[in-house]
Amino acid sequence: MAADSNAEPIAKGTIPTIKQSFRDLFRWRQRVAITNEYGEVATEWQTPEPLQNPVKLFMQLSAKDWVFFIVGLLAWTADAFDFHALSIQTVKLAKYYDTSKTNVTTAITLTLLLRSIGAAFFGLAGDKFGRKWPMVVNMIVLGLLQIATIYSATFQQFLAVRSLFGLFMGGVYGNAIAMALENCPVNARGLMSGILQQGYSFGYVLAACANLGVGGSTESWKTVFWIAAGFSIAVGLVRICFPESNQFLEAKRSGKPKVTPAAFFRETRHMLAKEWRMCIYCIILMTWFNYYSHTSQDSYTTFLLTQKEFENAAASRGSIIMKVGACVGGTIIGYLSQFIGRRRAMVGAALISACLIPAWILPTSEPSLSASGFFMQFFVQGAWGVIPIHLNELSPPAFRSSFPGITYQLGNMISSPSAQIVNAIAESHFVTRAGNGDRVEAYGPTMGIATAIIALGIVVTAALGPEKRGSRFETTAPAGTDVEDLVKRPSDDAEAGSDSDVGRSEKGAEERIERV
Known part of the structure; x- marks a missing residue:
């Protein structure tokens, strides 16, 4: 960004921040707080620099930066594969355990509910001890829990294992995005954030491809879980081979004293006292976003199998195409957010996705549903593509591992019943299927109405919230x-x-x- 002129200071307090943020949404120049080497803060209006060639942005990353980014991306992809190995096989698991689809989605609720605990524990560990070893433990244990799921003999054992799985799954996001983005050049962050977030969508694509490959037999769900286990353990082993994050290596070379637990938690207490409004705002934002993704995708395969009466292969193909759209959209809109702004990108994508809902749920043929699913998730995950860097920029700089992870997973916890709510409503309401007149479960209307409400919630929350595009956090020492x-x-x-x-x-x- 190029500095143009001085601006009034960033507002303090809830109401002043809302008023200033809403006005700034309609101003092209960005209000940015600049801190000099003496700790003095000045606020400037900055004009965004023109979008740069993505290849040139890629070349700004060193080989070591690319290693950190790719390992973070792989960890997030494996995390998503593990999670979606269950959500895309809801019908198979319901048959295997002889229970309802709604009961199976209880496992999704428990996983999401407990992720915030893992996010807090491993996020704070990442800020105190570094990004490396907390991630290694996370990934290996996740793989072992996938194997434990396979050997769950009863539905109660299955639910217990998936609850424990949620604890460790919650620790991946914060450390992965902090490690991947903290050393990226400022003007490349939007593009790299969009790519990184789509590790979640890519994990879904891989899980759907695995589901397509193993076929539709009831027992085949176990094979998908074996693949997921191997993927997670492999990422953990790969992470062992690479060094700690540059942030912690620089802190060690600086000669600063070792961070003690007392100093770490003292600074954490000071941060929470100072930034409690930001914490609450980010939790609200992430609650909307987690409802947004889980409501629009977790039951999509079930929607194709039940309401549209597709075979397993056709439903899997539709799911794959849908999430390919997510990967493309998240990357492109994350990249554009570097120029048009984080909040404008999120607001625009959410509004367009709301307009696409009828085309998303009404068609009956596989090509039409695949195309509308592609564009729907293009904008759903397009809005999501901004989130990794937006949370990093809003975070207190010394807490870039714990803050994004905890706020993200607390949003996940609040939105944890989303798939269960969708399945419960859809299974208790029926619509007449066009073409053959069958009475089928109302997954389409349920998902459509819920997604429309959530998209509008995101528009309002993002429009009234803060933005710190252009903030420079890469030189901040670890907490404590x-x-x-x-x-x-x-x-x-x-x-x-x-x-x-x-x-x-x-x-x-x-x-x-x-x-x-």
Whole structure:
């Protein structure tokens, strides 16, 4: 971005922020807060730079940056494969355990419900110990839990394993996006964010391809889970072979003292006291977004199998094409957000997806449904493509692993019943299928009405919320490092003979949180 002129400071407080954010949505120039080396903050109007050739943006990343990005992308893809191995095989699992499809989606609810706990634990571990080993543990345990799912003899065992699976699944997102994006050049972040987020859609595509390959027999679901287990464990083993994130390597070379648990949690407490409004806003935003994706995709294969009465192969092909659209849309709109702005990209994509809903659920032929599914998910995941970098930019800089992961997974927790709600309503309501007059479960109307409401919720929330496109967070030290420098140790206090220095030091720590 090119600086044009000074701007009024970024508003503080809920109502002033809403008013300023809504006005800024209709201004082309971006209001950006700049912090110099002395910690002094100035606010500028900056004009976005023209979109650059994607190939040139790719070339700005070093080989090491690409390694971090690709491993983060693979971790997120494997995470999505693990999750969707269940959601796209709901019908098979209902037959295998002799229960309803709604009961099977209870496993999805439990997984999403418990992901926030894993996000908190592994996100804080990532901010304190680094991105590497928390991710390694995450991925290997996820693979082992996929294997445990295969050997679940009863439906109760199946639900128990999937609950435990949710705990470890929650830890992947924060560490993966922090590791992948924190060293990307500023002007390449929109493009790389769009590509990274589509690891989730690509994981769905791979799971759907696996489902297509194994066929429609009831027992074939186990093969898909074996593939998912191997994928996750492989990513964990690959991550062992590469070094820690540059952020932590630079912090070690800087000669700063080792971060102690007391200093880390002290800074965490200061951050929450200062940024609680931002935390609540991001949780609300991610609740809408998680409802958005889970409502529009988790029951889509079931929709094709039941309401449209497709065979397993046709339903799998439709699901694959739908999520290919998601991969393309997320990449393109994430890239465009670098120029048009994060919030404008999300608002525009959500509005277009709402307009596409009739074309998404009304056709009856495979080609028509595949085409409308492609474009629907193009814009659903197009809006999602902005999220990784948007959350990173909104995060307190020293908490870029824990903050995105926790807010994302808390949104997931709140939206966890989405697939179960869709299935419960659809199974209890029926529509007449065009063509043969069959009475079929109303998956299409249920998904369409819910998605329309959610898309409008995203439009309002994004339009009234903050944006920090262009913020520079890549040089910030890990959480607790600067507080350890600022807060005097007891031995120093004894030598100084005064407790007042400690108070002044802790105040300095609070001022640091405010500055960043």
